[in-house]
Amino acid sequence: MSSRERHINTNNKRKEVASITYEEMSKNMSKEIGRPVDVAELFRQTHVRKDIGEFVDDRARRTYSLEKSIRKLDFNPSIASG
Numbered sequence: 001m002s003s004r005e006r007h008i009n010t011n012n013k014r015k016e017v018a019s020i021t022y023e024e025m026s027k028n029m030s031k032e033i034g035r036p037v038d039v040a041e042l043f044r045q046t047h048v049r050k051d052i053g054e055f056v057d058d059r060a061r062r063t064y065s066l067e068k069s070i071r072k073l074d075f076n077p078s079i080a081s082g
Contacts, residue, residue: 022046040067 020028022042029037029045037045047060055061 038071040064040071043067 025046026037026042029042043060043064047056047064048054049056055064
């Protein structure tokens, strides 16, 4: 695995965290769901807190909403032309 490992000191406890690249995460997600993932799906996967299911911050939420809006325009020619 080409993961990079970091050590985080939280409350004087040492915790190992393995991080992977977006490319690796995209491949893993694609394998799990059986199709290629788009940028918005990957962004959501990496910017939503697993414990509460909310975006990590307001900027992440706005970025995701903007990406989804742009995708809607790209895939709907009637909206884009009119």
